Amino acid sequence: MSNTAWQHVLLARHPKRPTSRVLIETLFDDFIELHGDRAFSDDKSIIGGLATLNGVTVTIIAEEKGTSTQDKIAHNFGMPHPEGYRKALRLMKQAEKFKRPIVTIIDTPGAYPGLGAEERGQAQAIAFNLQEMMGLKVPVLVIVLSEGGSGGALAIGVGDHVMMFEHAIYSILSPEGFASILFKDAKQAEHAASLMKLTATDLYNFKIIDEIIPEGPGLHESKEGLFNLKSALSRNLTQLLTEKIGIITQKRYQKYRQMGVFLEGANVEHTQD
Template sequence: MLLEFEQPIVELENKLANMKALAQDSEVDITDAIKTLEEKIVSLKKETFQNLTRWQRVQLSRHPDRPYTLDYIYEITDDFVELHGDRTVKDDKAMVGGFGSVDGQTYMFIGQQKGRNTKQRQERNFGMANPEGYRKALRLMKMAEKFNKPIVTFIDTPGAFPGLEAEERGQGEAIARNLKEMFMLKVPVICIIIGEGASGGALGIAIGDKVLMLENTWYSVISPESCSSILWRSWDYKEQAAEALKLTATDMLENKLIDGIIPEPLGGAHTDLKKIAAEVKKQILKSTKELAKKSVEKRIDERIDKFSKMGVTQ
């Protein structure tokens, strides 16, 4: 998938590929021209991705090749064991979780999972969890607490599933209970937004000691399209809505709603899974080390204080 703002870059990359092919097929030395074009491509990439609009970052967060929760888990863990079911209704495929080791330390990993193709997207419900998904997540958090293992959550959802059956099974109650219980977890909790962070569907697994966002992600009470449809009765104003919502990682950090930003490879996380996974792993280990120095009581108090201060103005 090619995003509109990437078109000039792709055109230059195609031109570079043609020049390299020409260099192989002929005896003409165009090494200098190739080098100049390569430098121009790097320069254009830096200029483009450093000056993305908020809507463009939303588009990038939804890139179909972008790494999802299981991509990160399998890349950074040695022996991930997925656990299933909420012990009440069923196993929600939109929410995944289980134990995995990172450099000898066992973690409980939990996150929303999207699909790569039509069949997978239907199976994963496009990353929109039902109440049983949030109840499964809470069950796994409580299990991690029982065995004194840190928790890492990966947030990537357009929202909790808004269907009638979800409401009938208590969608609001399930998310609200997660919020309440996560504040009181005795183990370190690290939350990372890896794609879309929309509404209560994201917040339901995002109450943590450390809340981090990847560089090209968004976090907001509502998506730009939905905001546009409510305010202007049309999706045509989604770009203006994105600007007004101030939903990027930079905006969130400036408003003290998150604790840090994880830089992505030039061009986005989908361009280099190993590089972005290594950066995520580094941040997880760093945060774990910092949080391990604090007592359980201090971690819980600071967690509650952090979220209590959000939105308060003098």
Template sequence: MNLLDFEKPIAELEAKLDDMKHLARDSDKEVQAAIKALEKKILELKKETFENLTGWQRVQVSRHPDRPYTLDYIYEITSDFIELHGDRTVSDDKAMIGGFGSIDGKTFMLIGQQKGRNTKQRQLRNFGMANPEGYRKALRLMKLAEKFNKPIVTFIDTPGAFPGLEAEERGQGEAIARNLKEMFMLKVPVICIVIGEGASGGALGIAIGDRVLMLENTWYSVISPESCSSILWRSWDYKEQAAEVLKLTAKDMLQQKLIDGIVKEPLGGAHTDLKWMAAEVKKVILTYTKELEKLSSEDRIQQRIDKFCAMGVVSE
């Protein structure tokens, strides 16, 4: 089991509970009462812990090694996902995946960053950090969805676009900038969901949508807490302080009107119940798609533009 530091007191109580259950006899009423009391105490401690997580702790949950990734959600909510490959220019970027899939009989274009579970997979997926060809592949698939009038759903989970020299040589900045421009003008509904890390332009490159949502224990910011700390203090030691100042949690983002909603996670995080979490994601996708399809493409585009142009505007 992968435990975060603040989860250890809960895990200790759960281990004690398992021991009590193992040793208890059905006829022993006192032990059964103690077990119920301990179960209640664990539940209360979990609620108190996860309702009051700091910004840095939510960053930790968003990076939990057992947390569901893009393909986990896609395989759970679709019945016949068909992955499409390549940007038709350079190569097929394994950090960015996408393809058509059916959700309750309706076809969607599903796109997102994909991380790996083990060392080999992480190397293959480049830790979820896409190269320019990844963003160009994403745009190609979005244009394909527009051609066939299919709604688009993007799943955002990246520590950032790949910062290597070869990525810059192939036009990383231009690829992301083009995605931003083109996504504003897509004629089909676009729903963007931050399912893990949402760092910098690497996240924004597939996050221009009619509805932008965040899972409860995710973060979305121009820079990671560690990088912010290293720039301001020349050390990673102040990452907790940076996480608070950056206001990068879902609650902060909604308060600042930078996102349209928060998708609640099960107690303990999305990794504790994939099926429940996937069902919630599926529900919001279908709900918002139905809502957006009532609008004309012109109205959707204008509302999309107006929403992003209003961000950061201050009136005195």
């Protein structure tokens, strides 16, 4: 029997579910972390740097929630500030300069909504990342690890191949936020989740993601998902490295253009129904 949308939400938020740092340590070799946006500060909710995958040097950019209470606070529960997104973009442009493929790992309830973040240009930082990622002249692989919330996820989510774990969620905002807006009651989050089409299967059918990574009972119980991800990463990186970069960027542009047309058509059909 398949899980309900709310069960996927609970699995995605399981306290023992691996964070991005665990994925990096498990799947990649020789990780060297780089810091700072060269303008304001080093946002620990986004970690990034260099590593190797099957001998190929890549740039990794990941949203990190932390594990212990103190660690979660240090990483702001995986909610980036604008300087985090600017750090991410700095590393993306560095990867482009040195012709390194990019791997991003999405795991955030959303961008941090605080006053300071807004004053420092949160929306602009997200929008600029979207614009720049569309034209990056290196392959970009995207992994949705647990939660992918709104622009906080999209800011590192434009890629040539988007993979999503079976029990992850990816949506315009949290079910609690959706319920607060639609029903004026955050306690109706479970019902909201059933309406939001936030599961991997939903998003694959909508062509938002390209591949679902099976994880068995959940990443907190089994390493099956990590092995499956390593295989998918290796396969897709190898394939992308055989293509000319001009073709890759053209396919990326067309992919997101077609995605918009598809979603617009689906929305019209839903409205008519």
